[in-house]
Structure formats: structure tokens, C-alpha cells
Amino acid sequence: TFVVTDNCILCKYTDCVAVCPVDCFYEGENMLAIHPDECIDCGACVPECPAEAIFPDIHTAIEPQWIQLNRKYSEKWPNITQRKSPMPNAVALNGVPDKLRFLNS
Ligand code: SF4
Numbered sequence: 768t769f770v771v772t773d774n775c776i777l778c779k780y781t782d783c784v785a786v787c788p789v790d791c792f793y794e795g796e797n798m799l800a801i802h803p804d805e806c807i808d809c810g811a812c813v814p815e816c817p818a819e820a821i822f823p824d825i826h827t828a829i830e831p832q833w834i835q836l837n838r839k840y841s842e843k844w845p846n847i848t849q850r851k852s853p854m855p856n857a858v859a860l861n862g863v864p865d866k867l868r869f870l871n872s
């Protein structure tokens with residue numbers, strides 16, 4: 768499966784949603800999550816994300832917590848199937864380190 772990681776937080780560009788063939792993105796207040804049982808591993812979302820926040824779960828740079836958080840929040844947050852405007856400070860906050868502290872879950 769693919770996972771959304773911390774640089775999505777406070778950016779939430781949602782370009783990923785527009786290309787997902789199985790609509791497996793779920794929307795929190797300031798981040799999205801991918802449902803691991805619904806993702807078909809097509810990889811289409813990866814190049815669409817301006818924040819480069821999506822990785823395969825086997826990527827060596829992925830911390831295990833992101834695999835757990837994608838499962839947890841995709842089961843809690845509502846499904847999102849349409850692209851929408853990014854968050855207001857998405858450009859300025861793209862790349863800020865350690866964004867997990869800002870997650871509104
Ligand atoms: Fe959707 Fe494909 Fe991305 Fe999985 S890899 S979340 S199926 S676009």
C-alpha cells in the first residue's frame with residue numbers, strides 16, 4: 768500500500784484525490800490518509816503531490832508510525848473523492864520539519 772506522510776499536514780493539496788482510481792483517500796482537518804486495504808498500489812498519486820508526501824509503505828525512509836496512522840485515520844475520517852483548494856498556508860508550510868505535532872486528528 769501507499770501511505771501519506773507528514774508533509775501533507777497543513778498543506779493538503781488534494782491533487783492525489785483527483786487521480787486515485789479507487790477513491791481510497793480519507794480527509795482529516797489538516798491531512799489526508801490512505802486506506803491500506805483499499806489502495807491498489809497503482810502509484811498514480813505519488814507524482815501528483817506537490818508536497819511529495821506519498822510513499823510506498825516499503826520505502827526505507829518511511830517511519831512505521833505512518834503506516835499505523837494511515838490505517839487508524841482512514842478508518843475514522845470521511846472519504847474524500849473530489850479535489851479541493853489546498854490549505855491557506857500550503858506553500859509556506861511545505862517542507863517544515865516535524866509536522867506531526869500540528870496534526871489535528
Ligand atoms: Fe490511490 Fe493508487 Fe495512490 Fe493507492 S497508489 S492511494 S490506489 S492513487
Ligand code: F3S
Binds near residue numbers: 771799818821
Ligand atoms: Fe496531501 Fe499531497 Fe494529497 S499534500 S492531500 S498527499 S496531494
